[in-house]
Amino acid sequence: MIRKLVTAGALALLSTQGAHAEDIRIATEGAYPPFNLVDESGQIKGFDVDIANALCAEMKADCTIVAQAWDGIIPGLKAGKYDAIIASMSITPERLQAVDFTAPYYIAGAALVAPAASDISFTPSGLDGKTIGVQRATTYATLLKEEFPGAIVKTYDTVENQNLDLTAGRLDGVVAQQVVMYEWLKTDGDSAFAFKGEPIVDPKYIGDGAGIAVNKGNTKLLGELNAALAAIKANGTYAEINASYFPFSIAPK
Amino acid sequence: MNISVMLAALPDLLRAVPLTMELVALALLVGLLIALPTALARLSNVAPLRWGATAYVFFFRGTPLLVQIFLIYYGLSQFAAVRSSIAWVILKEPFWCALIALSLNTGAYTAEVFRGGILSVPHNQIEAARAIGMSPVAAFRRVIWPQAIRQALPAYGNEMILMVKASSLASTVTLMEITGVARTLASDTYMPIEIFTTAALIYLCLTYAMAQAIHLVERRLDVTRTRA
Numbered sequence: 001m002i003r004k005l006v007t008a009g010a011l012a013l014l015s016t017q018g019a020h021a022e023d024i025r026i027a028t029e030g031a032y033p034p035f036n037l038v039d040e041s042g043q044i045k046g047f048d049v050d051i052a053n054a055l056c057a058e059m060k061a062d063c064t065i066v067a068q069a070w071d072g073i074i075p076g077l078k079a080g081k082y083d084a085i086i087a088s089m090s091i092t093p094e095r096l097q098a099v100d101f102t103a104p105y106y107i108a109g110a111a112l113v114a115p116a117a118s119d120i121s122f123t124p125s126g127l128d129g130k131t132i133g134v135q136r137a138t139t140y141a142t143l144l145k146e147e148f149p150g151a152i153v154k155t156y157d158t159v160e161n162q163n164l165d166l167t168a169g170r171l172d173g174v175v176a177q178q179v180v181m182y183e184w185l186k187t188d189g190d191s192a193f194a195f196k197g198e199p200i201v202d203p204k205y206i207g208d209g210a211g212i213a214v215n216k217g218n219t220k221l222l223g224e225l226n227a228a229l230a231a232i233k234a235n236g237t238y239a240e241i242n243a244s245y246f247p248f249s250i251a252p253k
Numbered sequence: 254m255n256i257s258v259m260l261a262a263l264p265d266l267l268r269a270v271p272l273t274m275e276l277v278a279l280a281l282l283v284g285l286l287i288a289l290p291t292a293l294a295r296l297s298n299v300a301p302l303r304w305g306a307t308a309y310v311f312f313f314r315g316t317p318l319l320v321q322i323f324l325i326y327y328g329l330s331q332f333a334a335v336r337s338s339i340a341w342v343i344l345k346e347p348f349w350c351a352l353i354a355l356s357l358n359t360g361a362y363t364a365e366v367f368r369g370g371i372l373s374v375p376h377n378q379i380e381a382a383r384a385i386g387m388s389p390v391a392a393f394r395r396v397i398w399p400q401a402i403r404q405a406l407p408a409y410g411n412e413m414i415l416m417v418k419a420s421s422l423a424s425t426v427t428l429m430e431i432t433g434v435a436r437t438l439a440s441d442t443y444m445p446i447e448i449f450t451t452a453a454l455i456y457l458c459l460t461y462a463m464a465q466a467i468h469l470v471e472r473r474l475d476v477t478r479t480r481a
Contacts, residue, residue, distance in 0.1 A: 133427075137440030145441075154427040155437060161327060165427075168330030170345060 022061040024221070025082035026052050030067035034183070034245055035088040038067055050241045051105055051232075052086045058228035058237075074098055077213060083221055085213040092207065100216050102225045104209030106242075106250040109199030110140050113166070113181045114173035115192060122197030127151040130172040133162040140175045143205040159184075166193065182246060201253070209252050258447040262438050266448075266455055269434040274459070276348070276420045276430060280355035281413060287360030292367035306364070313361035319422050321358060326350040326426040351423035355416065362412050370405030371397055403474050410467035414460050421456075431455055 028036040028048050036046040044067050056063035068076050070087070077085055077099060091101045112122040112132075120126055128150030134141045136155040144153050156162035159176055163184055166174050174181070178199045185193060200206070212229075214221050232238045233251060242249055294306035313321065329335045329344055343349045374397045382392035424433030435452035439445040 136436060141440070155433075156427065157425055161425075164327045164331065168327070168345075169336060170330070 022059065023064070024056060024059075024061045024084065025064045025066065026056075026084050026086055027066050027068040027073055027076060027082040028052070028085070028087040029070050029073065031070070032088055034179075036067075036086075047106070047241065047245050048086045048088055050244075051238070054232045054237050054241060055086075055225060055228040058231050059224050061224075074213070077215060080215075083214065083218070084225065088210045089213055090207055091209065091211040095213070098216070099213040100218065100222055101211035101213055102222060102229060104211050104252040105229055107201055107206070107209030107252045108177050108179045108250055109201040110143055110175055110206055111178040111181050111199040112173050112175055112196045113185065113193055114196045116194040118172065118196065120173055120196050122200070124148050124150060126197070127173075131170070133165055133171040133174040135159050135162055135176065138176075139205045139207070140177070143200065143202075144175055147200075147205075163188065178248070179246065179250070182248075195248075199248075254450070255444060255447050258442060258444045259451045262435075262442075262448050262451050265434055265438060266431060266452055269429060269431045270455065270459070272428065273417070273420050273430040276352060276355065276423060276428075277413075277416050279352055280359055280420070281416055283352070283356035284359035284363050284416075287356065288363035288367055291360060291364035292371060295364065295368050296371060310361045310364055313358050314365070318354065318358050318419055319425065322351060322354040322422055322426055325354050347423070347426040347428050351420075351426055351428055355419060355423075358419070359412060359416050362415075363409060366405045366408045366412060367401065369408070370401035370403075373404040374400045403476075406467070406471050406474065410464070410471070413467065414463055417456065417460050417463060 028044060028046075030036050030038040030044050032046075032048075034046055036044065036048040038044050044065055049065055052063065052065055064082075066082060068082070068087075073085055073087060073089075074095070076082060085099075086105075088106075089095065089101075091104060095101070112120070112127075114120045120130060124147060127144075127148045130151055131154060132144060132148070132151045133154050133156055134144055136157060141153070141155060144151055154165070154171065156165065159180060162171075162174050162176065165171050167188070173196065178195075181195070185195075203209075212225050214225070229238075238251060239249070242251060291306045291309060294302040295310070297303050297306075325344070326347060335341060335344060343353075378396055378400075379392055382396045383389070387395065420430060421432035423430050424436060427433070429437070431452050435448050439448040442448065
């Protein structure tokens with residue numbers, strides 16, 4: 001923790017000395033792998049951090065990235081401790097009252113995971129009569145109820161329990177957040193389970209994705225970030241970063 | 254409080270009542286079948302019987318029911334050997350897993366209730382029964398048990414009511430009994446207060462009916478009451 005502060009402080013000092021470029025301070029959480037995390041050496045890294053660095057390179061800005069606890073991350077922005085938040089923050093109507101968001105920089109869809117050998121398909125007829133697990137009170141539960149009326153839905157308190165029952169063979173498949181399931185497939189899913197069909201990214205169910213938050217009225221930075229985001233998507237930098245984390249695209253359409 | 258939301262939720266919640274009642278009735282029945290031999294084993298002179306029964310009561314009374322349900326439903330299913338065994342026909346189903354957990358749990362508590370009832374019968378009565386030539390079985394059936402059950406009934410009635418409420422934990426293993434339906438409705442409507450209040454009222458009706466039935470049996474068995 002101390003080392004992290006010292007590093008952040010040193011970086012801040014360096015960036016103020018090299019005052020020829022624009023200084024931007026960016027906060028992330030550092031506790032949401034693989035999007036943002038602090039490694040054993042105190043280094044902040046992850047998908048969010050790589051995107052932040054790519055944006056800064058594109059804007060030719062001097063950036064400092066700091067780790068900030070999640071519950072204080074918006075208050076810290078409002079207090080001027082940093083200029084932007086790149087921390088996998090979902091764009092919601094509630095947050096839009098407090099901050100401004102760039103266009104989404106990633107969106108994780110609702111994915112179907114089933115036994116690898118299964119010929120199940122992620123379509124209303126494909127799930128007809130199939131027993132599908134989902135976490136209670138999530139957008140994925142609403143999605144199943146409204147778009148897949150033929151599926152026999154079993155609801156679980158946690159994604160862990162839902163996945164345990166998939167492993168136990170009580171379910172034909174589960175519907176959950178794509179990245180969460182990708183991480184599970186890597187660690188616990190062995191090769192017995194796999195994604196089936198294309199994930200659903202309908203904003204009606206899964207929202208608008210994660211955006212970069214800036215203070216309300218900071219239109220200059222907002223505009224620069226949006227332009228840089230469009231640029232790194234166009235020049236392939238985004239796709240490169242994406243591919244180093246996930247074998248599927250999480251780029252918003 | 255939105256009364257129309259409560260009324261709208263009522264049919265869905267009432268449809269879940271049979272499952273709750275089925276679960277409670279079967280668990281109480283199986284629990285009773287477990288409890289009597291366990292209580293006797295706890296009082297037995299045969300040490301291994303006593304140890305076995307004591308260990309069973311110790312475990313199922315000493316751990317939370319939620320943990321027991323999780324171990325039986327999620328725990329056992331993680332072993333490939335269990336999944337390929339004949340027991341999987343039963344253990345695959347959340348209903349049977351919940352029933353096994355509830356039965357074993359109430360069996361342990363009820364065994365202790367019965368043991369207390371049996372111990373409350375004065376020892377000299379048993380000696381007197383044996384002295385006039387009753388076999389141990391006859392003495393138990395005609396002298397000990399009728400008095401023990403009267404002593405145990407209030408505590409057993411308590412346990413029956415506890416089971417109605419304990420059955421709500423079955424919702425954690427995907428069973429759509431009253432609480433399971435209520436939780437799903439609450440997340441669909443974003444009106445948890447209304448939905449859970451309605452569910453609570455249904456539980457109150459169930460436990461009230463049960464308390465009345467127990468009261469009736471208690472009066473029946475009360476020999477000190479003068480008969481009109």
